[in-house]
Amino acid sequence: xxxxxxxxxxxxxxxxxxxxxxxxxxxxxDYPHWEGLLWDDGSQDACxxxxxxxxxxxxxxxxxxxxxxxxxxxxxxxALQHAQGEYVGVLDSDDMLExxxxxxxxxxxxxxxxxxxAYSQYLEINDDGMVLGEGQRFxxxxxxxxxxxxxxTHHFRLIRMDAYRRVGGYDAAVDESADYDLCxxxxxxxxxxxxxxxxxxxxxxxxxxxxxxxxxxVRTSFAAAERALQRRGMAGNHLLSLGMRVRHELRxxxxxxxxx
Amino acid sequence: xxxxxxVLMPxxxxxxxxxxxxxxxxxxTxxxxxxxxxxxxxxxxxxxxxxxxxxxxxxxxxxxxxxxxLSQAASxxxxxxxxxxxxxxxxxxxxxxxxxAALEAHTDAGMAYSxxxxxxxxxxVLGPGPLCELPYSCEALLFDFMTGPLRLLRTxxxxxxxxxxxTFPDALDYDLCxxxxxxxPILPVPQxxxxxxxxxxxxxxxxxxxxxxxxxxxxxxxxxxxxxDADYDTALKIDSWHILQPRLPFGGIPGI
Numbered sequence: 253x254x255x256x257x258x259x260x261x262x263x264x265x266x267x268x269x270x271x272x273x274x275x276x277x278x279x280x281x282d283y284p285h286w287e288g289l290l291w292d293d294g295s296q297d298a299c300x301x302x303x304x305x306x307x308x309x310x311x312x313x314x315x316x317x318x319x320x321x322x323x324x325x326x327x328x329x330x331a332l333q334h335a336q337g338e339y340v341g342v343l344d345s346d347d348m349l350e351x352x353x354x355x356x357x358x359x360x361x362x363x364x365x366x367x368x369x370a371y372s373q374y375l376e377i378n379d380d381g382m383v384l385g386e387g388q389r390f391x392x393x394x395x396x397x398x399x400x401x402x403x404x405t406h407h408f409r410l411i412r413m414d415a416y417r418r419v420g421g422y423d424a425a426v427d428e429s430a431d432y433d434l435c436x437x438x439x440x441x442x443x444x445x446x447x448x449x450x451x452x453x454x455x456x457x458x459x460x461x462x463x464x465x466x467x468x469x470v471r472t473s474f475a476a477a478e479r480a481l482q483r484r485g486m487a488g489n490h491l492l493s494l495g496m497r498v499r500h501e502l503r504x505x506x507x508x509x510x511x512x
Numbered sequence: 513x514x515x516x517x518x519v520l521m522p523x524x525x526x527x528x529x530x531x532x533x534x535x536x537x538x539x540x541t542x543x544x545x546x547x548x549x550x551x552x553x554x555x556x557x558x559x560x561x562x563x564x565x566x567x568x569x570x571x572x573x574x575x576x577x578x579x580x581x582l583s584q585a586a587s588x589x590x591x592x593x594x595x596x597x598x599x600x601x602x603x604x605x606x607x608x609x610x611x612x613a614a615l616e617a618h619t620d621a622g623m624a625y626s627x628x629x630x631x632x633x634x635x636x637v638l639g640p641g642p643l644c645e646l647p648y649s650c651e652a653l654l655f656d657f658m659t660g661p662l663r664l665l666r667t668x669x670x671x672x673x674x675x676x677x678x679t680f681p682d683a684l685d686y687d688l689c690x691x692x693x694x695x696x697p698i699l700p701v702p703q704x705x706x707x708x709x710x711x712x713x714x715x716x717x718x719x720x721x722x723x724x725x726x727x728x729x730x731x732x733x734x735x736x737x738x739x740x741d742a743d744y745d746t747a748l749k750i751d752s753w754h755i756l757q758p759r760l761p762f763g764g765i766p767g768i
Binding site: 397400401402463464466467470471473474477481488489490491492493494495496497498499500501502503504505 | 654655721724725727728731735740742743744745746747748749750751752753754755756757758759
């Protein structure tokens with residue numbers, strides 16, 4: 253049986269504390285036929301030195317990026333333009349893969365050749381790597397229509413390269429919600445399967461994202477769903493609206509409660 | 513002669529809710545009021561003029577930027593009390609009388625506000641305003657903007673609190689209420705005296721994200737003014753969800 257190449261894009265920006273663990277988790281895969289596309293998005297910390305070390309140690313790592321900071325969607329889009337694999341996936345530079353993530357996903361997809369994408373379940377970890385619990389997004393059963401209102405195809409995703417290219421790949425112009433946008437487009441063009449195994453460690457950081465960043469997430473996510481509604485020809489018969497609960501919070505200083 | 517209450521009426525296109533708004537103002541049981549209409553663009557001016565008719569209690573001021581015109585108009589108020597009445601909304605017949613009575617009974621109070629109901633473009637009641645039934649306190653106002661949208665302000669208290677400021681243009685009222693809550697008592701009047709119109713062209717619909725950000729920024733400024741930042745960090749928590757519904761044949765939404 254042939255062993256196809258899996259391209260893993262790793263967009264990197266100032267994550268020196270977590271990057272070695274991410275890259276080690278790729279090195280620890282029990283499936284060896286992968287390439288790690290290390291796209292440094294203009295880090296000002298030790299990330300460039302870290303990627304240089306790993307690339308010198310293992311030729312499966314390829315260092316990419318021109319030192320400019322463009323943001324995550326352009327970084328993903330450009331990194332995957334260099335992909336040579338038959339399958340593609342993304343490992344965020346502060347997250348980790350379980351050692352059998354690639355082999356399990358590959359086996360799952362090869363058994364179901366009609367799938368253009370598969371996704372697994374994930375654990376949430378804190379800044380120190382402690383497991384906080386299982387992620388919840390995958391608990392909603394997948395359907396293409398349900399994805400208009402809920403993004404359940406969270407990490408880890410493996411995508412057939414031809415399916416990825418057919419939908420145009422990551423849209424570099426989509427801010428903040430590039431994963432959701434891509435998955436919506438994939439859900440319109442191919443079948444998507446769920447492998448109920450915990451294959452990814454998703455880090456929940458103690459420091460909050462900024463208010464403006466969270467608002468951008470909400471806005472761009474809704475815009476992605478509205479575009480999908482138009483693409484699917486549903487806008488004439490359906491109304492998509494945005495529900496929100498907004499809270500101002502005061503948190504005691506030196507508190508340790510983590511927040512996403 | 514100056515009326516007891518000045519009603520400032522910001523007006524955005526389209527102006528087709530204005531006749532109903534004016535009718536509800538003219539129907540007030542308290543008659544000692546004057547109103548200043550504040551259209552946010554010149555195209556509305558002629559339309560507003562014809563709707564005003566020859567009612568001597570109505571004036572109009574034109575400006576290009578509605579937020580700053582509100583601030584300017586408030587700075588010119590010479591009556592004892594004033595309120596802001598969005599020209600898309602509706603007043604209950606006793607709205608001004610009830611709020612005025614509250615301020616007359618509590619001469620130290622800087623502002624009185626009522627509960628409100630949400631209404632649609634056709635004037636149908638959608639339900640109670642989402643926050644107005646929450647108990648008011650100076651501290652609670654940091655977290656929930658329950659003081660409005662109908663507020664009658666004592667003009668002297670308005671000026672003492674610093675008036676409308678343009679620091680947070682998408683959160684003028686919330687910022688004002690926070691500052692007012694730090695300088696004067698605020699009175700809730702537990703009656704629904706106002707109809708808040710929900711319609712797609714409302715300025716706050718187009719600028720919802722800017723509004724959330726501006727209210728949060730006003731909250732952070734209030735936390736700093738109150739010295740709470742020594743012990744607390746601030747955060748904005750947003751839970752969001754998409755709602756997909758079939759369109760009904762007449763264009764309505766199920767359940768409404």
